[in-house]
Every structure is written in C-alpha cells, then in structure tokens.
Amino acid sequence: MFPLPPGSTIGILGGGQLGRMLAQAASRLGFDVAILDPEADCPAGRVAAHVITTAYDDPEGLAALARLSDVVSFEFENVPAAALERLAAAGAQTAPGPRALAVAQDRVDEKTFLNGAGVATVAFAAADGPESAIEAVGRIGAPALMKTRRDGYDGKGQRWVEHVAAAAAAFEALGGKPVIVEAPAAFVRELSVIAARGRDGGIAVYPLAENHHEGGVLRRTLAPAEVTPKIAAQAERIAAQILAGLDYVGVIGVELFELADGRLLVNEIAPRVHNTGHWTMDGCEVDQFEQHIRAVAGWPLGPTHALARVEMTNLLGEEALAWAKLAAEPEARLHLYGKRDAKPGRKMGHVNRLRPLR
Numbered sequence: 001m002f003p004l005p006p007g008s009t010i011g012i013l014g015g016g017q018l019g020r021m022l023a024q025a026a027s028r029l030g031f032d033v034a035i036l037d038p039e040a041d042c043p044a045g046r047v048a049a050h051v052i053t054t055a056y057d058d059p060e061g062l063a064a065l066a067r068l069s070d071v072v073s074f075e076f077e078n079v080p081a082a083a084l085e086r087l088a089a090a091g092a093q094t095a096p097g098p099r100a101l102a103v104a105q106d107r108v109d110e111k112t113f114l115n116g117a118g119v120a121t122v123a124f125a126a127a128d129g130p131e132s133a134i135e136a137v138g139r140i141g142a143p144a145l146m147k148t149r150r151d152g153y154d155g156k157g158q159r160w161v162e163h164v165a166a167a168a169a170a171f172e173a174l175g176g177k178p179v180i181v182e183a184p185a186a187f188v189r190e191l192s193v194i195a196a197r198g199r200d201g202g203i204a205v206y207p208l209a210e211n212h213h214e215g216g217v218l219r220r221t222l223a224p225a226e227v228t229p230k231i232a233a234q235a236e237r238i239a240a241q242i243l244a245g246l247d248y249v250g251v252i253g254v255e256l257f258e259l260a261d262g263r264l265l266v267n268e269i270a271p272r273v274h275n276t277g278h279w280t281m282d283g284c285e286v287d288q289f290e291q292h293i294r295a296v297a298g299w300p301l302g303p304t305h306a307l308a309r310v311e312m313t314n315l316l317g318e319e320a321l322a323w324a325k326l327a328a329e330p331e332a333r334l335h336l337y338g339k340r341d342a343k344p345g346r347k348m349g350h351v352n353r354l355r356p357l358r
C-alpha cells in the first residue's frame, strides 16, 4: 500500500492551522485531504477535499474518516484514546501510531519514556493527591513546577510551588487532578528540534531553532539557532533516540532546554508538526508540513538544511489585522490561517522574515 500514489486521501484529525498547512502541503503533492473537526467552519476544512463535522470520538465520523482515508494523521496530541481504537477497528492506518500519542499525552509517561530511551530531562515526581503532592515537592525540592499530567498546553495547567507548605494548595488549584512535579531547569535558552522518521526508518533532522515565549505562548523563533557543533550533534542524537524508541512515522517537535554547561534536556515532545517549525516553510526546500505528508505516505524524506535565516513571529489576535503592512515588507513571508474571529491571544497567522545565511 505504501508509498501512497498521488490521488490517495490523507485523513487528518483536527482542522486548525496545523491541519490547514498539512492539507496545503498534501495538495501540492497531488493528495486529497479529509479533515475531521467538531467545528464546521474550521481553517483546514476550507482547503480540504472532504470535511467531516463531528466530535473527535464520534463513531460515525471516525468510521467515515477511516473509509475515506488511505492513512490517518493528527494535528494535535490530545486525541481521545477511544478515537484511536475506533480508527484501528475501522481498519485505518494511523501515523504516528497510538503509542506515540499515549506517551505525549501524559507528562509522567513522557518523561519516563524519555529517560528510558537514554534522553535526559529534569528530575520529576508524580502525585495524585494532596498528600503525595507534598511528598513529591519534598522529594524534588522547592521551588518546583507543578503541572497537570494531561491536557496542558501553552503554559496552561501549571504553577510554581515556592515551599513544600504550598504543595497541597497548588495541587487543589490545578483542579485536584494527577500532576507531575518538576525540578526547575536552569536554562540559558529554549531550543527545539523538528525531525522526521520515514516508513523505512530513515531519519531527517532540521537545524535547531531558538524560541522565545511570552505568557506561555510562543512569540518568536530564530532559526537556524546559533549553536556549537556539539549541541547540534546532541540534538540530532536526542531526536534519533526518541524517533526510534517510539517506532515513529511522521514529523515530531522536541522542545529543549539548553543548560549553561552545554547539556540539553528535553522539556516535552509534540507528536506532530510544531509551531517552532513554521520557519521551515520559507527557510527550507521541504518544510515540516510536506515532510510529514511524505513520511506518512511512505515517500522519501526531503532535505532539511536551511536556505536562509528565518525569524518567525506569531501573529496573535488583532496583530493579524496588519496584514497589508506585513505583505508590503519585501523580506517578510506572510501566512494567515483564515480564522474568522481575532480573539485576543489566538494564533491567527505568522510571518517569516528572511535574511541570508551567514
């Protein structure tokens, strides 16, 4: 069945901007795309051949997606486990597979997997009640960062615990749900690496990106990041260990902390295309979206070296209203997601500003 020939259909669970850019890349290679999203007017649906408007765990919607698609992929990791089981029962091939999603959905499972695969993280402890939260903070030491094990994104669902005495209150404030307690990472920079693994087990790794967040949300990415060859080699090794350890197919985003001594720790993995990889759309011959489509379709992976230095800036909320000014900037490549409603903080688009490689 693989490689899928042009004319095949790629199913995607989720119809946000990542699904939209995946659909655009897929269509360039001659594929049709089927999007499943609960919202009728979603960004990806408007550029796709087929749109299924149901909940993510709707049995009929998933059966329809399985019927239409030669392979099903995802634009987010918090896909209900029931949805994956239904897709599998309907005979759909999914890429990445259920294990990668399960690992990425739970911060404790994720760090346990990473350490088992020989990849370093901060020290951590799990807790599922106020008593064990106190014990976990005692073990890790305060200050510590407490995060919900599941469903966190963009810095939501986490808080600093300054003293052991504050552990139980922090646990309750996070909703009384199972948490992870993390040691602080004394990072000098936040980096990320986007990598892909094909169906033949081959791996392709993009240059590192340097990321700047504001209020937990990615603001800017600079890529390729200026790093020593040792750090670049370390990132490649980390990506390869993760991809092989998950028997992964597709693109993955790996968020990293760079420590003062030059060591890299993994913060988290995203089993999908990633906001810190948007620079590749204008900085590389084959961007992360096409790379993902190539991987899941069983095509050869494309080149990953940079053709330019890129500063990627997210356009949040009303910032996207400046589209005419941005479009007039000669070195700026504008990407808008077609979202109708510019709610404050919402990711509406991004702009890649190019400079020559030094």
Ligand code: AMP
Residues within 6 Å of the ligand: 122, 145, 152, 153, 154, 155, 156, 182, 183, 184, 185, 186, 190, 213, 216, 255, 267, 268
């Ligand atoms: P996350 O939701 O895990 O991606 O965390 C969001 C942001 O919080 C990261 O980009 C870091 O800036 C910060 N952060 C997360 N974990 C830690 C940690 N263990 N130590 C210090 N800062 C952290």
